Amino acid sequence: MRKILISACFLGKKVRYDADSKTLFHPLIILWQSQNRLISICPEVEGGLPIPRPPAEIQNYSNSNNNIIMTSTGVDVSQAFKKGAQQALQLCQQQHIEFALLKESSPSCGNHFIYDGSFSNKKIVGQGVTTQLLQQHGIKVFSEDNIEVLAQALDQYD
Numbered sequence: 001m002r003k004i005l006i007s008a009c010f011l012g013k014k015v016r017y018d019a020d021s022k023t024l025f026h027p028l029i030i031l032w033q034s035q036n037r038l039i040s041i042c043p044e045v046e047g048g049l050p051i052p053r054p055p056a057e058i059q060n061y062s063n064s065n066n067n068i069i070m071t072s073t074g075v076d077v078s079q080a081f082k083k084g085a086q087q088a089l090q091l092c093q094q095q096h097i098e099f100a101l102l103k104e105s106s107p108s109c110g111n112h113f114i115y116d117g118s119f120s121n122k123k124i125v126g127q128g129v130t131t132q133l134l135q136q137h138g139i140k141v142f143s144e145d146n147i148e149v150l151a152q153a154l155d156q157y158d
Contacts, residue, residue: 047084104143
C-alpha cells in the first residue's frame with residue numbers, strides 16, 4: 001500500500017504561519033489515516049521557522065530552485081524554505097513515498113497557484129519550493145483541490 005506525504009496542517013496540526021490549521025475533512029483522509037498511509041510534514045517548520053511566523057511569499061517567481069522567499073516584514077527566509085523542502089524530499093526517499101497531498105497556494109506546498117509576492121492576496125500560477133523539488137524527483141504532487149485525482153492515481157498502483 002502506497003504512502004502519501006501530507007501537509008501537517010491538513011491533519012489539524014497548528015503549524016501554519018498564523019498558528020492555525022487547515023484541517024481537511026474528507027472521507028478519503030479518514031480512510032487513508034485508518035490505513036496508516038499518511039506521513040505528515042510541514043516543510044516550513046522542518047526548515048526551522050517558528051509558529052507563529054510572519055506570512056511569506058515568493059518574490060518574482062520563476063520555475064527554478066532559486067526563488068527568493070520574503071516575509072511581510074522584509075526578512076529573507078529562502079534558506080529555511082529550501083531546508084524544509086530537502087527534509088520533505090528526504091522523508092519521501094526514506095519512506096519510498098511517490099505521492100504527496102500538499103496545501104495549495106502555500107510558498108512551500110502550492111501545486112498550481114501561489115501568492116504573487118505583493119502580500120495583497122493575489123495569486124499567480126506557480127509552485128511552492130517543496131512541490132518543485134518533489135516533482136523534480138518524480139513525486140506526484142496533488143492539492144486539496146484534486147484529492148479525487150490522487151485517489152485515482154493510487155488505485156492504479158495498489
